Amino acid sequence: MTLSLARRLTASRPFVAAALLALAAPVVSAAASPPASPAAAVNPQVEQAVAALRAITTLQADFVQTDRNGQRLTGVLSMQRPGKIRFQYQPGIPLLIVSDGAALTLIDYEVRQVQRWPIRNSPLGALLDPNKDVARFATLNPTGHSEVISLDVRDPRHPEYGSITMIMLKKPSAPGGWELNSWVALDSQNRRTTVRLANQRYGVALPSNIFRWNDPRGTGRK
Template structure:
């Protein structure tokens, strides 16, 4: 299976409830203005907001799939507001942690982690204390209904040309099952959730990140 590029991996993380580390502005997708929503659309968007706001904690397995078919699996943890962890299964060296202030992306093979302000990522929208998909700094571009599935696509309100995130909900039961991020070339990376548990107790240490480079002996000396 071809490996995920680091940029593609970061783009997928940005969508997460729980997705990554790139601001939407870095994705440079074709410009999309906010949609004029019908009353049915508004009701469906409100359902999505209510669902996301009702989540306090979540644990789920995830499968991440890139445009070229490359895949990665792992476990996602969410504690609202502000905290998230994406723990990729070995041998994938990536770890992603949102600690309430930053989205921290650490490639354990490359070394130094990247710190991205949480508010500048789509993930920051989804882990807010009060999730709003309309009327704030994100706008809905379209609502698509398929049998048993609801798709809600979003852009940044001030930079609708910057990129697009699509949240995919199952209808029965109503739950977030997937998110998709479209990049500058139109390639789509999807992250699917399964075996989800909500309202469970999670160890707060899951959302702490300690830079392992600070613990190396040569850095402690002197």
């Protein structure tokens, strides 16, 4: 490994790990929640955005991930609903984030370390968990543009789950007529990660093993 690559990995590893923590907020034990109040009427734009997200079967896109200090990493995102996602980082970064539908896993091939977090209670659950009632916890942010939807999703009864703000742009060729453009994930400790997508491809055939990973600890394939 060259010195420049070693320095790059040393600098990027904490950033990627922190980014994953923002995407998968740690689960914190909470007191029993009070009964939910009767559902209020859902804004039509919220319904459109949620319907568009649920209309995605598979998605592949290029991404740029930025932390609150402005450090950036690039890669390719692959998503398959329900529950599966893969962040394949740029060459030279031996890290992988993947969800098999139940948990987000961070694999660090450089130090042979594996960490897992439940996805159902993470900000990314709004994108991936088919049982999550996104519309119930969504707030529409004014944008001033009829072709831009900004949707903030957070469960007020569970602040430890963090939040996600999704930006969707009107696009007739996208599922449901709206395209997921970017999102900002914020965990309960105020760690922020921004992910911007480009070159979105829908309905692509994804390899059956793309949401699996090789265990660097020598225990086989997951």
